[in-house]
Amino acid sequence: MDWLHWLFYVGVILGAVPVMVMAFIWLERRGLGRLQLRPGPNRAGPFGILQPVADAIKVLTKEDIVPVAGDHWVHFVAPLVVFAPAMLVFTVIPFQEDGGLVRGLVPDLNIGILYIVAVSSISTIGVFMAAWGSNNKYSLISAFRSMAQVVSYEIPLALAILGVVLAAGTMSLTGIVQAQAVPFIVMQPLGFIIFFIAATAELNRTPFDLMEAESEMVAGYHIEYSGMKFALFYLAEYAYTVGISAIAATLFLGGWKAPWGVGPQVGVLWLVVKILLVFMVILWIRGTFPRVRVDQLMGFAWKFLFPLSLINIFIIAAESLAWPGLPWWLLFPNTAIALVLVVVWSGLFRLGGGRVQV
């Protein structure tokens, strides 16, 4: 019944992810409103809960505009190229432990995390296609920025993930979750910080949303999009955010496991709770920090995250050699190292706060 398995999980992913994305869009708009001293959408339904539905209906009825001088085919395909990888990420996320009812599409893929890193970079090509097909200067500037940003932040991201792989001794996501007797966020705080910042940058979310900077380039790469194509970009952004939250929950927060093994093992509930948790932190960060400048963006990736992620790998590797299996008490030295390194490294360089230094 192999095909039934595939049919079922493709249905689950295609159904659950958009529903989750809509819920998260509502959550984000309400939460962001609260962070900014305003109520957020509150007219459509109780607490504005129908706002994503209203938005969807609005966006479906909008006119689809294609720039005359643009590349029509590229313009047409780009939203799909951006959207598909966001969904593909979910195929390898394990929902439940071995023997559970809903385990996921291919949770035991032995190169699961490599697959995620590979697949999630595809959306950048979609962004560039959107910019090229639009024949718009702002779109292109935005795509250039996006390229530079993703290339820079992919490295600390992958290196932070490598720390997890070293500690778990496997690339399969199920294996990584099983290896977390103590969640890796406690065992490798430095790795988590690097992963989280780099992932936020990969997502192009504030404070790294340079390619959508409204005050500089209106809407960036999707400036020439309208109607359902625009909605696909919007959906992809959130689906990808949920995807990254799911990856963070799986890699660092113990995935489907109940925290420290206490509490009931209730299906995929813990995973959803953890995804929600990570998403809320991303949202909190978005509501707090102003956008960074391009030079600060690059400086931060190459001068701060990159060296720290290298150091992180060396520490984890040395520890796995000295104490195979990584006993839980390593969390104390690791936390101390993380704190010291962050403070020391912040002192080593300046990003030129506030003013361009030429």
Add this chain to the structure above:
Amino acid sequence: MSKFDRFGLGLAKGLALTGKTLLSRPNITVQYPEQRLDVSRRLRGPELVWVALKCTGCATCAKSCPQGSIELATSQELVDNKYEVVEFLVDHGRCMFCGLCVEACPFDALYMGRGYERAAYRRGDLVLPKEKLQMSADRQPSAYCRPEMEAELPLQTLLVYGQTRAKR
């Protein structure tokens, strides 16, 4: 600014601040149709209020209007040593609410109003005849350019948070 603000402490401070607003939810948005702010009673609002008893039909207002949005006609004969104003039309769609007519009126017969929500579906609906221009519960004169009226007004803070009142 403490020494560690540049070492990540500043970020933590920012997060703490927004976290506090998230939990305490001070909400400064006025939910407009249900809640309204107190508007100033000296407001130069988008309407004119005309007092029939005081108006002599001198047409100073019409002449002073840069837009030509006041049209008036008086009776040909004197009644009680006074010309009766038979027509007084103000095109609120053309008026720019500059208040020059109010300033010009020598008999204090014309006031700026302090109502808002004066939108209409048709342009013609914005041309108001004298019956509709008169003072009513919904059409209150403002103290704009009427110092004697203003002197009687209580001191009032304007658009300040916390000064909302529910109308319905």
